[in-house]
Amino acid sequence: MPLVPPYIETLRPYEAGRGIEEVQREYGLTRVSKLASNENPLGPSPLALQAMARSVDGLNLYPNGGLDLRRVLAEKFDLKTENVIAGSGSEGIMSNIIRTFLCDEDEVLTTEAAFIGFQVLAKSRGVEYRTVPYRAWHYDLAGLAREINERTKIVYLANPNNPTGTIFSKHEFDDFYRHVPERVLIILDEAYFEYAKDNPRYPDSMHYRYDNVITLRTFSKIYGLAGARIGYGFAHEDLIRNLLKVKLPFEPSSVAQAAGIGALADREFLHHSLEVNARGLKLFSAAFAELGFRVVPSEANFVMLVLGSPEQADQLTHELLTRGIIVRPLRSFGLPHCVRISTGTDEDNQRAVEAMSSTSIRSCVGFG
Ligand SMILES: Cc1ncc(COP(=O)(O)O)c(C=O)c1O
Structure with missing residues (x-):
């Protein structure tokens, strides 16, 4: 009988998103936006x-x-x-x-x-x-x-x-x-x-x-x-x-x-956070769709993009990282061709749109 049960042995440990300082160091960036974990970008209440x-x-x-x-x-x-x-x-x-x-x-x-x-x-x-x-x-x-x-x-x-x-x-x-x-x-x-x-x-x-x-x-x-x-x-x-x-x-x-x-x-913080998120969702949905990405309409504080292949999703994640935008690839969820982007501050969101428009990934035709 093995010490570790097979259903534990086969589990993959939770992979936390990359940290801001780590990405700054690795890519020599001064400004990094973490839009990977659906956190509130305004800080704590x-x-x-x-x-x-x-x-x-x-x-x-x-x-x-x-x-x-x-x-x-x-x-x-x-x-x-x-x-x-x-x-x-x-x-x-x-x-x-x-x-x-x-x-x-x-x-x-x-x-x-x-x-x-x-x-x-x-x-x-x-x-x-x-x-x-x-x-x-x-x-x-x-x-x-x-x-x-x-x-x-x-x-x-x-x-x-x-x-x-x-x-x-x-x-x-x-x-x-x-x-x-x-x-x-x-x-x-x-x-x-x-x-x-x-x-x-x-x-x-x-x-x-x-x-x-x-x-x-x-x-x-x-x-x-x-x-x-x-x-x-x-x-x-x-x-x-x-x-x-x-x-x-x-x-x-x-x-x-x-x-x-x-x-x-x-209540004030809640209200302000909702407003910032609503602006972010609106911007992301419109701007990403205009760039040719398939965006799933969202009711939360993030959007999911459906790419044409797992390779495209990996490439997009990597290119965004080098531009100081940390997003969440969804391979571990079981959706290797998808990427999730959380809304940030207005400035983060603008940076994300600019970064997205400069990546080499464009179209994702063919995925429902
Ligand atoms: C659907 C869902 N449930 C629960 C959680 C975890 O929440 P908590 O930080 O309260 O454990 C998350 C966090 O990403 C989530 O997306």
């Missing part, structure tokens, strides 16, 4: 920073497992504290979901090329991981419903989706939900909720309150706190109660929790 600074005085004490943040979130969303969990990013909570609910013989079902974080977590549990192809870069919810079998335990849906940036509508979700047995847990990953919430087609999962749905959200994106590792989830109290048994007792850290509470109060 100022109110979050103030709350974090205040919290450090108590660092000699163990944190309270996210209780303060859970209470604030419960009040904000008109829930009970028992319906809320806080964790080390939404991925931290995802990891707890995998550990809490999956047994060896269970199956996980999701779309092809799903968010890489979920892929890694689910596969590391060694259970069967099944996928359904996209339909025009959208989740095929009807196809997923058809694929549910007696072994399916978790269906993972990201809305908006990473890496495509697309959403499914309330109507589509309602239709899907009718076909999901109660013994199947639906993870509704809403990491990009704030960017899509004003779209009338977007389903607000807060109104569902189904017993087998857990909603995950994060402070890593619009609130600019990816480095603090703080996220939260909502679900039926029975699900949360069991997750709390498995969660590390002292996650999230007290500083991360304070950041989350501070950020929730920062």
Whole structure:
């Protein structure tokens, strides 16, 4: 019996995006824009920073497992504290979901090329991981419903989706939900909720309150706190109660929790971040399409480009890097012919468009 189980041995470790300083050094650049990880280019929420600074005085004490943040979130969303969990990013909570609910013989079902974080977590549990192809870069919810079998335990849906940036509508979700047995847990990953919430087609999962749905959200994106590792989830109290048994007792850290509470109060920052992102999306969609790239319409803070081949995607990524623009090639997601570009500041976005217009890659005819 090998020391390392085969499903771990065959996993590939998460590859973090290239850092700004590393790229500056390697290519001798003074200005580099990191548009690779869907982070907020405006920095962290100022109110979050103030709350974090205040919290450090108590660092000699163990944190309270996210209780303060859970209470604030419960009040904000008109829930009970028992319906809320806080964790080390939404991925931290995802990891707890995998550990809490999956047994060896269970199956996980999701779309092809799903968010890489979920892929890694689910596969590391060694259970069967099944996928359904996209339909025009959208989740095929009807196809997923058809694929549910007696072994399916978790269906993972990201809305908006990473890496495509697309959403499914309330109507589509309602239709899907009718076909999901109660013994199947639906993870509704809403990491990009704030960017899509004003779209009338977007389903607000807060109104569902189904017993087998857990909603995950994060402070890593619009609130600019990816480095603090703080996220939260909502679900039926029975699900949360069991997750709390498995969660590390002292996650999230007290500083991360304070950041989350501070950020929730920062309406101005939220508003400004949304405006900058909307301008970026508009510019990217129009400018990249004009240059002959196929751009998937996005409801998040990034766009996905569909290139003609994996070689074109690699070439584009490389050429952009040499021009000081870091983007995300999507080979590890399972889409080697696609590249994802996050929106940045207005200046970053302008630089990205200029860099794109000077690359040797132009057309991507032939890919749907
Ligand atoms: C769909 C999706 N879910 C979750 C996450 C991770 O969020 P967190 O930083 O809260 O773990 C990301 C980050 O890229 C994401 O794209």
